[in-house]
Amino acid sequence: MDATASRDALVERLFQAAIATFDLYGVYLGDRLGLYRALADRGPSTSAELADAAGINERYAREWLEQQAATGILEVEDTDAAPEQRRFVLPPGHDEVLLDETSLSFAASLAQSAVVYAPADELVDAFRSGEGLTSERFGPDAHLVQARSTRPLFEHLLGGEWLPAILDVHDRLAADPPARVADVACGCGWSSIAIARAYPKVSVDGIDLDAASIDEAPKNVAGTDVEERVQFHCRNAADAEFAESFDLVTIFEALHDMSRPVDVLRTIRGMLADGGSVLIADERTEDSFRAPTTDLERLYYGFSILTCLPSGMVGPDAAGTGTVMRADTLRRYATEAGFSRVDVLPIEHDFWRFYLLDTG
Template identity: 50%
Template sequence: MRDVGSDRDRFAQAVFASSLGYFDILSIHLGLRLGLYRALTDGGAMTSDELAGAAGVAERYAREWLEQQAIRAIVRADLGADPTRFTLPRGHAEVLLDGDSLSFMGASVGQLMSLPDALLAVEDAFRTGGGVPYEAYGKEGVEGQGASNRPTFLMTLPNEWLPAIGPIHDRLSAGPVRVVDVGCGTGWSSIAIARAYPSAQVDGFDPDEISIQMARDHADEAGISDRVRFHREDAAELTRHGPFEVATAFECIHDMARPVEVLRAVREAIVDDGAMLIVDERTRDVFSGDPDDREAYFYGWSVFDCLPTGMYEQPSAGTGTVMRPSTLRRYADEAGFTRFDVLPIEHDAFRLYLLQP
């Protein structure tokens, strides 16, 4: 028999640890918004007075923030100096500030901070069975989602994933080819494909106005807007833009109210010997109930974001972030795809699927 007191105490300690993590996210977000980490990176070891001057904040607040950061081992404090100097380790700076690094987490912090804006709407959705509009999470949510995936899309996708997927890579390399990127978000996946395969013409589809405008801006900045076009349309309408040889969908199928309808539209829009790459969360094959940090992270996003937004349009499949491979297989079968493969490509967060007509 479990000791109730010990079980209670362990849980209380776990809740306390979570509260420390919550304060970490808040303080990191504050440091990013105020430019405190950037100032520490540019200035090296700094006193609270020097940081306040560099970042344009009050010294008393800078000192309190620095001491909290030091206690949480985010910055390092040199107590031998008088006054105390604080340093942001290089590796920590990369995680927080380097948008090109695969270790970048700064954007994810911003996306997490978009959740409180929608909390009342999520609470209401729980009571009614309805959903929450994507717009409720604001521009910061869109920016955070796009920037957090950007390094993977610009580096891992063209350099590791696509070359390892013969039916996709061969098509993209063979000559003029049309690609449809479903749920393209802020456009980084579409841009990465066009950069890696100069003969590819990529059409990205997303219903969100802010995402599409950002995607167009990113394509202009990358100098490839002549080969990458973005459409603010529901992906279920893409058939009139076809045919396409290759289709992709990155971390979006689980967000869709009608995933089978979208996949059916893709099936109709691609040629008979075409192929579709789907990248989504690397969930367990089945719910086990066992502690699992990665699965818990996925469930967190599902409870507060992906499931509510997916339930906004009714009727809805109500998939949520934790989409099991068997669920996606069922969607693909119902959409008319005859071949469904889980690709043997390892990644900490994502699983890759190949669908063929």
């Protein structure tokens, strides 16, 4: 491709990317302001009806409705009607994507991530200084982004498919005496709850150093049938000393965010009971760097430059792993932490790869 064609292709690509970015921002507004929920509850609505139902200004409601219809997220019953008389509707199937936070098709959290992790002055400064950014620097919604994204995976797949596929782990969780599980980097607790729900005998300790997540987690388990078997702790697994022994320790989509992953894995190794296992799920990256690469790898690198690498650069001697943690990197971390074996498990998933660590 000559320089002119290459130039024009890049201009077109960035133009389309700008449109997609604005789509995400529009979805974020609809999600945060409850506009999709109001449309789902009311059915076809004018801008005034939506504004009244959602408690927003009519003129803003009308512009948002028109943008959403123009981009194909909403439908409009009569485009020729006067602006104030047009009725907009949430098409069949779109409600699941935008509203059902337990569905594997839920994707509104992607829009939330685009806003929460949008580059700010602090990130620009971090690029210059080499310092990291803690999750608190991304605002009060940061801890909810990953929780909303992963909750459907935990509720549908963790106890129903993934753990049963690891036969030795599954058998121990179902056996007596009741097993103890430590869910490291548990976030808002959905993984801990899913494990306890799938295995009625086990007790689960959710551990996370993010105070906002640990404040949220007890609210999610409150009133459920597993409330008595799940507890949460605000602790740094890299520093903590645990008197307890656990039959299973899990880390779901978090090791690459940790600034001291080897220290965390070393602590976890000391937490294991005899015959205990460590299960890690992290991004299903390519085996090696490629450019250009797949859409999934592009997504991972996007998250990495905005949030995951900054998280992994916090503190002295930070590992700075980033989202694109390849299998060889995890094996190296595990070996340095004293594990004798790392198996990549034959669990198929589009986004995650699963590892089982053994102390020998």
